[in-house]
Amino acid sequence: MLIKKPSDIKPSEITDQKHYKDRRKFIQAGLGLTGAAMVPGLWLPPAVQAAREKLAGVQKSQYSTKEKTTDYEDVTTYNNFYEFGTDKSDPAKYAHTLKTSPWTLTIEGEVAKPGKFHLEDIIKQSVLEERIYRFRCVEAWSMVIPWVGISLADIIKRFEPTSRAKFVEFTTLYDPKQMPGQKRRVLSWPYVEALRIDEAMNPLAIMAVGLYGEVLPNQSGAPMRLIVPWKYGFKNIKSIVKIRFTEKMPKTTWAAAGPREYGFYANVNPLVNHPRWSQARERVIGSGSIFTRRKKTIIYNGYGEQVAGLYSGMNLRKYF
Amino acid sequence: MNFPWSRLLKPVVFLICLIPFAYLLTGVFTENLGANPVEYLARSTGDWSLRFLLIVLAVTPLRRITGWRFLIKLRRMLGLFAFFYVTVHLLVYAVLDLTLDWSFLLEDILERPYITIGFTAWVLLIPLAVTSTNRMMRWLGKRWKTLHKLVYLIGLLGVIHYWWLIKKDLQEPIIYATILFVLLAMRVNKKYFNSLSVLASKLP
8 A cells, every 4th residue: 555645845846956055145145034935945854855856957858758747756656676675665665775876887898988987977977858758667557757867879979889889788786785675586686687789879768867857766766777768667777887888688687587578679569468468558657547548558659750760670579 | 162242253254354345445535546546456356355265265274273163154254255355356357457348358368377267266256156045055965065165276276366467576476375275285184184173172
């Protein structure tokens, strides 16, 4: 049973970082209590401010959908992140143990410029964009999520992949102390996902660092996660500590756990069913009542225009 | 042992058995079933279906061990509650999830083994529910007992149904399977458990 939090602070109600840091000046400027009382967020305790920190300088993107976004509450309390437990309410309950700062990203393999980098240095060099994307889980439910992220292609180019780099492999943090779900071998830890390099260079692929204009909450894969909206949710690996460039197709976690059920490509496809359930339709989270119908699933999650070319001539039943 | 408030026993147990249903109904009306209420209802009614099947399968072994005869008086009601929760579970799936789209329902029943099995379990429960009246029991005589042995198979199908629908974490289906195994083993190995009950009766 999900218990709703008593007070939900909408992003619009939170004082943005700039004003928050200037709060002393603001008060010293003589506006005093009257002025402060006019700014709703000003009297919030610092802990709440830290928990939901606004990101500055986020630009809009032509790739965003205009569909109604799923509520912040639903996005952050109903998701899979097995590192914190296999129930979809577990991540929201247990992800607070994850320490996202400082965070080191390791770049390895077929690149001219490998190394270890502070995450903030990587983010600093890029433009933050809001990308409102459809999100389709392999379990046949879906959301519309306003991510804030940076182009994956931009990041990749910086490390100068060699001609042998055919695949990009991502690895999640492995630390059972921070991620208690890893104490049980439900999956073979650490979680690994990968893309073909041309998929990774597609303009739709981003590294998300935010949600609803704010810093990504831990349960959603902080501090940085992959978002490839034409693929099933499990490809969108969270809390990434390593990116490796390889010549051979990497072994990915779900494909290894159930090779008949989860493929390397995992492109959303209503015609290729999961062996145990239909992928023809999806339950849209947070839409209407219990009597609302499922929505028809669209191939490539509706992003065919941008990505279908990546798979031309491929048998999608074989390479599912 | 005789239950002290024997006249109150059945109504009290009846109300207790309705608590999960009332809880879910409240959740529906207060819109408090989380981000995916249909899935929540399906999961929860499925859980209660399995629990009631195991509870009813526990009646006979438990009576044999404890000697509490009043348990047998509850068996029919508990069995009917198992049928009730399985039916609600099926309705949640067919009415709410598939919005009564018969082509999808048919496809699921024919092509998805876990649904084939779950559906079969429900179908097999129907004759048991129908023959649960005193008249039916008298009319069927010895055949009644044979017919109602179907419940062992139904319990097994229920656990397999749950096992096959899980994506990866089998912890919960394993718990149900273990309990079912113990309950069935107690029937196969009556001698051993009879000696247990003799032991229990000698306890002060």
